[in-house]
Amino acid sequence: MGRQKVYLNNPNLPTVDAQFDYGIEEIKEIKKCQDNILHFAENYFHIIAPDDGKIKIPLHTYQKKALRMMRDNRFSLLLFARQSGKSTISTIYCLWTACFNEHQNILIVANKESTAKEIFKRIRLAYEELPNWLKPGVKEYGKESMELANGSRIGITTTTGSAGRGSSANLLFVDEADWIEPHLLESFWASVYPIISNSKKSKIIMASTPRDTSGLFFKLYDGSVKNENSWVQMKVPWYDVPGRDEKWKKETMGSMASPEDFLREFECIFDEVGEASINAATFDTLRTKASSPEYVYMDGSYKIWDLPKEGRLYVAGVDVAEGVGKDNTVVQILDLTDLHAINQVAVYSCNTITPIEFTSKLHEILLQWGSPLLLIERDKCGAQVVDNLRKDYQYENIISHGYKELNRSVIPLGVVCHTNTKYDNVINQRYWINTLDAVRINDVHTVEELRDFVRMPNGTWKAKNDKHDDRVMSLGWALLILHEKLVTKYFEVITMDENNKPAVIRPYDWGVGSFKNPGAFYMNEKDSSQYNVIPTFVGSHFGFDDDLNDLMQSGWKPLQ
Numbered sequence: 001m002g003r004q005k006v007y008l009n010n011p012n013l014p015t016v017d018a019q020f021d022y023g024i025e026e027i028k029e030i031k032k033c034q035d036n037i038l039h040f041a042e043n044y045f046h047i048i049a050p051d052d053g054k055i056k057i058p059l060h061t062y063q064k065k066a067l068r069m070m071r072d073n074r075f076s077l078l079l080f081a082r083q084s085g086k087s088t089i090s091t092i093y094c095l096w097t098a099c100f101n102e103h104q105n106i107l108i109v110a111n112k113e114s115t116a117k118e119i120f121k122r123i124r125l126a127y128e129e130l131p132n133w134l135k136p137g138v139k140e141y142g143k144e145s146m147e148l149a150n151g152s153r154i155g156i157t158t159t160t161g162s163a164g165r166g167s168s169a170n171l172l173f174v175d176e177a178d179w180i181e182p183h184l185l186e187s188f189w190a191s192v193y194p195i196i197s198n199s200k201k202s203k204i205i206m207a208s209t210p211r212d213t214s215g216l217f218f219k220l221y222d223g224s225v226k227n228e229n230s231w232v233q234m235k236v237p238w239y240d241v242p243g244r245d246e247k248w249k250k251e252t253m254g255s256m257a258s259p260e261d262f263l264r265e266f267e268c269i270f271d272e273v274g275e276a277s278i279n280a281a282t283f284d285t286l287r288t289k290a291s292s293p294e295y296v297y298m299d300g301s302y303k304i305w306d307l308p309k310e311g312r313l314y315v316a317g318v319d320v321a322e323g324v325g326k327d328n329t330v331v332q333i334l335d336l337t338d339l340h341a342i343n344q345v346a347v348y349s350c351n352t353i354t355p356i357e358f359t360s361k362l363h364e365i366l367l368q369w370g371s372p373l374l375l376i377e378r379d380k381c382g383a384q385v386v387d388n389l390r391k392d393y394q395y396e397n398i399i400s401h402g403y404k405e406l407n408r409s410v411i412p413l414g415v416v417c418h419t420n421t422k423y424d425n426v427i428n429q430r431y432w433i434n435t436l437d438a439v440r441i442n443d444v445h446t447v448e449e450l451r452d453f454v455r456m457p458n459g460t461w462k463a464k465n466d467k468h469d470d471r472v473m474s475l476g477w478a479l480l481i482l483h484e485k486l487v488t489k490y491f492e493v494i495t496m497d498e499n500n501k502p503a504v505i506r507p508y509d510w511g512v513g514s515f516k517n518p519g520a521f522y523m524n525e526k527d528s529s530q531y532n533v534i535p536t537f538v539g540s541h542f543g544f545d546d547d548l549n550d551l552m553q554s555g556w557k558p559l560q
Contacts, residue, residue, distance in 0.1 A: 007138050012128035014137040016149040026133050033134065034100040037067050041092045046129040047122075054129065062236050063089045069234055070205055077221050077233040078207035082265040084241050086207045090173055091122045093205070094154060097171055099127075099135050103151035106171040109188070111179040116156040119175060120144065123154060169196055171203050178208040178217040178270075185216055210264055212271035212455065238266035254500035259435050260427060277426060277453040277461065277472065282434055290444040296525040298350075302365070305442040306335070306345040313337045313507065314345070314369045317478025318362065318376035319470045320385050323354040330474040331362060332446075333369055334439075339482070339503055342432065342439045347446065349471065355381045359388045363395060373490060375399045375477040378414030386414040401486060415477055419460075425476035426461045428483045431501065439479070446471040 007013035020026075033040035038059065047057050059067075063085055070076045070093050080086035094106050110116040124146065127135060140147040145155035172192060177185065196202040208217050224231040238244050238252075253262045263269045278286065293303035308314070313336045321327035331348035348365055350358075362385065366374065374397055378386055389395045390413055402416035415421060433439045433450070441447050452467040463469035480486060487493060487502050494504035 005137075007141055010128070012132070013141060014132045014135070016137045016139055018132065018137050020133045022133065030134060033096075037071055037093070037096050038064055040096050040100075041067065044130055044134060045092050045095070045126055047088065047126075057088065057092075060085070060242055062234075062240050066234055066236075067093060069232060070203070073232045074201075074203050075229075075231040076203070076205045077217070077224060077231050078205065079210060079221060079233065079235045079268050080207060081236055081238045081241065081268055082209050084236050084238070086236075087119055087122070087175060090175065090205060090207055091119060091126060094171065094173055095123050095126050098148060098152040098154050099130070099150075101150075101152060101170075104153070104170045105168060106152070106154040106173070107169045107192075108154070108156045109172070109174045109180075110156075111176040113156070115175060117144065119173075120154065120156050168199070169202060170199070172196055172205070174204070174206045174208075176208050177206040178211040178215050180215075182215050189216060210268050210270040218270050235268050237268045250498060254498070259499060260430065271455060277430055277455075278434055278450045282437070283447065283451050285437070286433075286441050286447045286450070287444065289440060289442075290447050291442050292526075293442070294526070298348075300525065301350040301353075302346070302348045303443065304346045306343065308345075308369050311337075313505075314372040315478050315481050316366060316369065316372050316374045316376075317474040317476065317480070318374065318382070318385075319474040319477065320355055320358065320377065320380075320382040321351060321470060322381055323350075323352055323358070325351050327351060327468060328470040329353055329355075329358050330470045331365055332471070332474045332478045333365075333372070334475075334478045336482070336505070339505065340436075340438055342479075344440060344442050344446065344475070347443045347471070349445070355384045356388070359385050359392070363389060363393045366395065371395070371397055373397050373399055373481055375401070375480055376414050377417050377473065377477060378412060379417040382414060383412075386412075399481070399486065399490075401480070415480070422461070424483055424485070425473065425480055429472075429476040429479050431499075432479050432482065435499075436497075441475075443471070446475060 005015045005017045007015050022030075033044065041057060042059055043056070045057050046054050066078060066086075066089050070089075078086050078090075094108065097104055098106055108116050108119055110119065120143075124141075127146070135148075136152070137149040138146060139149060140153075145153065147153045169192065174180075174185075180188075193204075196204055206217055206220065210218070212218070213222075220229065220231050221233050223229040224233040238249065249262075249266075252266065253259060256262050256265075260271070264271055291305065293305050295304040295307070296302070297304075315334050315336055317332045317334070319328075319330045321329045323329065328349045328351045331346075332344065333346035335343040335345050346365075346369070348361075353361065366372065374395070376382055376386055376398065386398060390398060398413045399415065400411050400413055402418060402421040403411050433441075441450075449463070449467070449469060449471045452464045453461060453469050453472045454464055455461055463472075481490065482502055482505075484500070487505065490507070491502070491505040492508055493502045494506065495502075497503040
């Protein structure tokens, strides 16, 4: 070889002044790499493998197809499953374009700046591992951009509206495009797309795992599938990746929050924006099975389908409203004795009761069901109810959840409602209702709220305009006790299902509680001629052994 000059004393970074004596074989290889991206990738592109260190990349069939697609088309869409190598092949294409084409301006964009930097870091590593005689020297070599001796440049940019405005790009690569916030991507797109599309040779590559149907990526992908635009697309679900089989699928699904997550991230199925939390078939089934309550109390606010029974396992979910005639304060009571047939046994709903009044009412209801575990949203009015329930009534079975994400030193009682806990509420609820069909919902109003509870364009879930979601959220809080973050804290999990969810549970102190009737009388409004006793548990599976004494000291007398 001839005289070599290197950049920043790095022997793998020849400068523009570096000179080489090329033999016939080197010239042939340069030409072959320039003409054949697959030859370049399989013979000169290196990755760092966790177990094997630096290795030449073994290209799978779908990766070869993707590289040829990007080479032969101007506008390419890659819909790839998680961990299927989309960033690797995009790195190959960007580096090949820069090394074997003059004056190429390549921009890399991602949903996070750190992701864009990581992709660029891979490009730099792959560049340094190329033989010096094969690659152009460097003019500039930084952590966010590099310029080669042939005039080609690779850099990262952000999705701000001004990014790329006024400059040309020969190749724009957008990674995880469907996960860039819509307002950022659309503003960015408006600034750079006209520049790139005006050129007859410039290219755009957008790669992503799917998110939902609200974004630009889905619109372009769907349009390509329907031959409504000039984009080409390629989809790589999990089963196209060598080494992944049904055993792998089962193990992977078991480690994920829900089957829906697996469908999105590994089967490349977009979440439907505007979809209801239950599908049409599930709604029809639930609507058919809904029934009139056996007992109706408190001017229709409190409905019971199955009276409390000793030996059954109950849980309560609560959503608290202001009591000003708008949203409802709701208590959902579920029977979890059989997780294949979870039963909604009671619902309390009222939009005029104040939080102060509701605290005593909630305590009364909870006593009737054996002082069950209580998951109550602490947000806004709920905090007052939670704190007073513990302070004034010494109610011990209040679940604390969601505080870890807030980094609080003091653990608050109740469920702290934020993005993560609400997401867990919805996804967990959909698993038990949609996927397993394991929840008998007797209250038709709850079923109707589920139908009107939909995914918004930003990915969050809420009720449609002019609708309510109080029954849905309280139902979700009750079912959340079965979430993997909570269930093993409060129950002995006897068996798990194939998705690593609890199939059979029992309280750690099963059998401690006893059934009593302290004489809490209500009039059954379905039959005004009768006064019906609501049986009330005294003691529970969770530690209320002195309830009967407390009630008697307050003036109650046991029935003879």
